[in-house]
Structures are given as structure tokens and as C-alpha cells.
Amino acid sequence: MSAQRVFVARLAGCLVFDPVGDRVGKVRDVVVVYREGGSPRVVGLVVEIPGKRRVFVSITRITSIGAGQVITTGLINVRRFEPRAGEVRVIAEILGRQVRFRDGSGTATIEDIAITQAPSGLWNVTQLFVRRPKTSASPFAKGATQFTTWAEVQEADASAGDPQSAEQLIATYADLKPADLAISLLELPEERRVEVAAELPDERLADALEEMQEQDQVELLRALDDERVADVLDQMQPDDAADLIAQLPEDDREHLLQLMQPEEAEDVRMLLNYAPNSAGGLMTTEPVIMSADATVAEALALIRREELAPALAAAVFLTLPPYEPPTGRFLGVVHYQRMLRHPPHERLGALVDQGLEAVHVDASIAEVSRTLASYNLVSVPVVDDGDRLVGVVTIDDILDHLLPDDWRSRDEEDAALKRSAAAHTGSINIVGNQAARSGSAGIRR
Template sequence: MSAAKVFVARLAGCTVFDPAGDRVGKVRDLLVVYRRSDPPRVVGLIVEIPGKRRVFVSIGRVTSIGSGQIITTGLINVRRFEQRGGEVRVIAEMLGRTVAFNDGSGEATIEDVAIEERGQGEWEVSQLFVRRPKTSASPFAKGATTFASWQEVREKTSVGRAQSAEQLIATYSELKPADLANTLLDLPQQRRHEVAEELPDDRLADVLEEMPESDQVEILAQLDDDRAADVLDQMQPDDAADLIAALPEDRVEHLLELMEPEEADDVRMLLSYAPDTAGGLMTTEPIIVSADATVAEGLALIRRHELAPAIGAAVCVTLPPYEPPTGRFLGMVHFQRMLRYPPHERLGTLLDVGLDPVYPDTSAAEVSRILASYNLVSVPVVDDNHRLVGVVTIDDVLDYLLPDDWRSHADDDDVSRRAAARAQLRTGSIPIQGGRRTGNGTSP
């Protein structure tokens, strides 16, 4: 194994292979333990294996690190990782810490950590890549960077001073929201809150949508009301409604007042529907166009980067106005059908006339049967005047039907539970689970 320096931040996301070349998982962090005088010793890796489960891989099981990949002996304990006392995660906990130089030349922030192999299977921290405070008032200025050995600095902890999460966020910038949500949930509570404070509003909104309700509430409780309202504005209305309904009543109306009026109106409307109905499950932000819109215009709308795949699978065609509740709903056009016609074709001529919309009071079970029977990923919801008020997507239904703790139980013993859920979906015998909608996470 090469004895060259390995920078830990660059290991994040690296693929782990067994000796046969089969993929084991991806690196999410590296664990070290501090020693009295010597540099911290590396004890192992935190690896995410299929099923979103994170496991511990002892550094002694690693035979090669380099070229963006890690080779192991193939012997891995698949028990879910639990951090032990004395263990420190380099990416999640060390990056962003403040250190003071022993020569009195000031302070710096750790941006990366280099490790080196000192013996067969023995790795330790060799250097820190640190950044000193900036010396210019310019917002574009950055402090000077330098390398320092472990012996040249000491960690500086100030009571009440939060650890910077900027470098951690940069390291995980390429993670999908669901993966970043899992990463945050694995962090110690204080560190989780520090990261949430520094995440941009839209990124935090995406991450919250992928978390269990109890964790959403915990994180939102740490934000001041103005920031919480900004984050809720960035969430999908149905997800924002789910979260708001789980908050204490005295905070709900205040947050709704601080939100953008249009977003708040959507949330209030969703909260007015029963939890086990299409109205309680739908999102109020489908793609809506006129009958005169062309295939080219429709395809341009579904190409938007921020659009959820289920929403982008079809466009809704209505009479004006084109904001819910719209004019009379005319029908849906699926993106696959748009691909079969020339760019100038009018969408009004491509409507799926065999798809009937549902009403806000249609049961969740009925919506599920429609999606399953016709192999759909979304179904339109109209009011008594046949005006479009939203769409229910397949992910809305799955979130509602799966157990409340499904995100944290991706182990093998869940396979039978999911198979049973699929069978119930086919037969229509569907157990209604708590989502928003009771406000306390229990079944209605």
C-alpha cells in the first residue's frame, strides 16, 4: 500500500471494492482516536453500503487507498455503525475546528486532514491543511492557507462558540438531498444544528423533505422564525404542510404570516383537507399550460433542473387562469407522448382522454389503486367546478403508506414488510399510516 499522503476530504464519496473488484459501498467519513501526545490514530472508515446503511470498516481491512478508490479484504461486518466514545469523525467533526499555533502566530481553521501509513495497517494524522483569518475587509478576500503538523498546533475550544460547518458542506456538496439527510442524521446533535445553520435555504429545504418528521421538527426548532419561514418557502407545499402541522400551535400561525403569501396560502389550503384524501396528499405546484402551448414549450418546462421527476412526468392543460385553482381542467399530456410528436404540435391535441381526475375528498386508497392500475406516476386533482387544484404523485403516496420510520430502517428485514405493502396496494387493502396529518405522527 502506498505511503503517500491521503487527504480525507477527497475520500468522501470514493468507491470501496472487495478483492474481486465488486463494489462494496462509498466512503462517508473516516474515524480517528486522539492520543495523549502522538497525532490521532486512524481506526477505520464509515462506509455506506446498499440500502443506505452505514457500517464500520476497520483500517486493518483496507489494503489500498488511491486513484479515487479503496480496496478492502472483503470481510466487512454489516452491522449498522454506531460511534463509540473517544472516536472522532474527521469530515463531520474535525473539519471546521479552530486551532491555535503553538508559536503564538495566531489561529486557523482546519479545512482538510492528511493521513499517512506508518506501518502495515497503521495510519495516523500527519498534517492539517488550515486557513488563517482573512486580513482584508473585502467580501471576496480569503485568509492564507498553510500546512501544519499535529505537533505545531493545538485545538482551541471556546465556550458557546459554534464550529464552522463551511468545509463540511463543501465536502458534501455533490450529495443528493436524501444522502445528505442521512449524513446529517448520523452527526452528533450539536454538529447537526451547526450544519443546518450554514446550509443555504433551498439546500436545507431539500434535505428536510428527506428526513423523518421528528428530525424535521428538531432542526426547525433550532432556527429563528425568520429563517424557518424562508426554509418553508423553499419546500414543496405538501412537505411544508406536513412539517408545519407537526409544530406547536403557537408557532404555526406566526410562521405562516412570515412566509410568502402565495406559499402560505397553498399550505393553509392543504392543511384544510383530511389526511387520508387526495387533497391531503397532493402538491399544488404541477406544470400547467394552455391548450395552445406547443410540445417544444412543454418539454422546456419539464427540463427544469429543480423539478421533481414525478412532477415532470406530465403537464396539465387547463383554461386560464393557470395557477391553482385554475380554469377548467382539460387533461394531462405525458412526456413520453410529447417525445413522439414534432415541436410545433399543440398540447391540446395530445390529451390523455382516458385518465379521469380525482377529487380532493377521494380516499388515499382509491388514489393508490388508480396509480397502480394505470401505471401512472401522478394523477390530477380537481374541485367540484372541475378546476385543477393539484396533483398527487407516486412519491406522495409512498411516503404516506410506508411506516413513519422507513428512512431509518433500510435493512434486510424490511424486504418482507415492503413486499406485504405492495401486495396490499394491489388488493386495495391499504393500512393508512400517520404522515402529516395528525400532527403527532400517529395513525389517524
């Protein structure tokens, strides 16, 4: 490896390849250990491999870093990364920290860290890119930036409520999908996780919470103040918010409902009235509902909204007024694909799927699943005793209940991941159970 300097924030997301050019994964973080009398030393990278698993790749397995890519020797241990004592992740735990200059000139925030390869082949932290506190009251002003060395600063004890402390880490999460964001949050140390969650926008945190197990949801929300929790619940899908609130004690449940927006709280209250394993307990109350006189053009304009989930955008549900659940009498479903085959001025009432019947609000998961499977649907309407549309059950709602409670956990996927990694990376030698039998198991470095 040739001597070079690499900035960690720019390294995040870079592709990792094996010696023959097959893709291994993406860099998600850099792992360092602190040393007395010197700057931290790099011990490896956290790499996301196929299967969304984050694994440790020792720096001794890295042959090249640069030009937007990382080259490895091809030997990867697919066991999920867990920090060892003394190991610190740069992006997750150092960027955004406050430091104090040893010469007494004030404080600054770490925005990036440069790592440089020594003649020995090892990598060390050599420079910090920091930002001083702003000196102007203008909301557009920013503090001055500068480069400094590790020896010139010492880490300050920043308060957990400091909004600047999580800013850099949140920026690295900007391109993550909700499921990946949820995994990234859960991998953070508890204090750091709460700090980042406190600074995430309400909608972004809501998206991540929807991808977590209910126990993880509750533990994270308990660390936030009640008003913030209510704001996040307002941004969640009503069925997900209801599932979360149902895990709380009765007093806490009612208190949060009182703090939520009245319209959002009303939907959640309605869902809480149904058995968790019924169509009513599974459904969402926010389908696209229109009148039979509406046109194809009007329907397409509604379902192309970016914030609408794909499963909800696959069909429009027709009812008599009112058009908010519980609606007037349910009339039928018009599928997106059928709308595409008709002119924009065509009335939706003429395009109803005559062969599809709604399920009752008390229908079991098995009945709803059979309806979805029988008609090749991604959503099915739910009606009450008065034949009024009260919501729809989508395919993801069913999967959440049919899969094991710990389906989001990566701990049980070793065998599948080894097969997946081998299929995707060709010549990579995956260290796993087979390696254990040959005596190489347990060697992470």
C-alpha cells in the same frame, strides 16, 4: 501496506474494493481516537455499502489506500456504524474546527488532515492543512494557508454560530442526493448537525428535510431561528411544508405562516384545510398548467426545467383560465410521451388523454392509489366541487403514506442488506447473524 501520506478530504468518495476487485462501497469518513502526548490515531473508515448503509471498516482490514481507491481484506460487518466513546469522525467533526497555534501566532481553520502509515502498519494523523484568518477587507481575499503538525496547535472553542466552522463539511456534501444528505445530517452529533444545517443554503436544507421523518424535521427546525425556518419552508414543496407545519402547535404554525412568502403560505394554508389522508392532503399545488391553445413546443420548454421533479414533468394539465390552483375548469391531461410523437406546432387541446378522469379532493388514498395503478400513471389530477384543478398527487406522495412510518430507517434492513451486499460484492464475507452463531458477532474491529 507501503508507507504513504493520504489527505482525508480527498479520500472521501473513493471506491472500496475487495481483494478480487469487486466493489464494496465508497469511503464517507475516517474515524480517529485522540491520544495523550501524541496525534490522533486512525482506527477505521466509514464506508457506504449497497443499501445506502454506512458501516465501520477497521483500519486493520485495509490492505491498501491510494490511487483513488481503497482495498480491504474482504471481511465487512454490515451493522450500521455508530461512533463509540472517544471516536471522532474527521470529515464530520474535525474539518472546519478552529485551532490555536501554541506559539501564540494566532488561530486558523482546519481544511484538511493528512494521515500517514507508521512502520507498524497503523495510521496516524501527521499533518494539518490550515487556513489563517484573512487580513484584507476585500470579499475576494482569503487567508494564507500552511501545513502544520498536531503538536503545534491546540483546538480552540469555536462558537456554534461561526459560519466558517461548517464550510468544509458542507463542501463534502455537495455531490450528495437529498436522501443521502438527510442521512448524513442525521448521523452527525446534534450540535454539529445544527451547525451544518444553519450554514446549508435554504434550498439544499429544504431538499434534505423533505427526505426526513417528520419528528426529525421538527427537532432540526426548532434549533433554527424562525426567520430561517420560514425561508426554508418557502423552498419546500407545498405538500411537504404543510405536513411539517401540521406537526407544530397552532400558535407556532400561524407564526411561521405569517413569516413565509404570501404566495407560498397561501398554498400551505389551502393544503392544511384538507384531511391528511385525502387527495387534497396528499397533493402538491405546483403542477405544470397550460391552456388548450398552447403548443407542444411551449409545453416541452416548461417541463424541461431542471428544478421540476420528474413526476411533475411527466404530464401537462390543461384548464380554462386562471392557470394557478384553484384554476378554471379542468380540461384534461397531456402526457409527455404523447407530446414527443407530435410536431412542435400541435395544439395541446388535441392531445388530451380522453380515458383519464381526475379524482375529487376528498378521495381516499386507496382511491388515488387505484387510479395511479389502473392507468400506469406517476401523477393524477385533483379537482374540487367546481371541477377546478387544485393540485396533483404524485406517486412519491402515495408511497410516503403507504410505506411504514419508519421506512427511511436503516435499522430494520439487516437481512436485505446482507443479501444485497453478497449479491453486489461477490467474495466479500459479510459478518452478521450467521457470524453471530459462529461466535464472531459483536466484533467490530
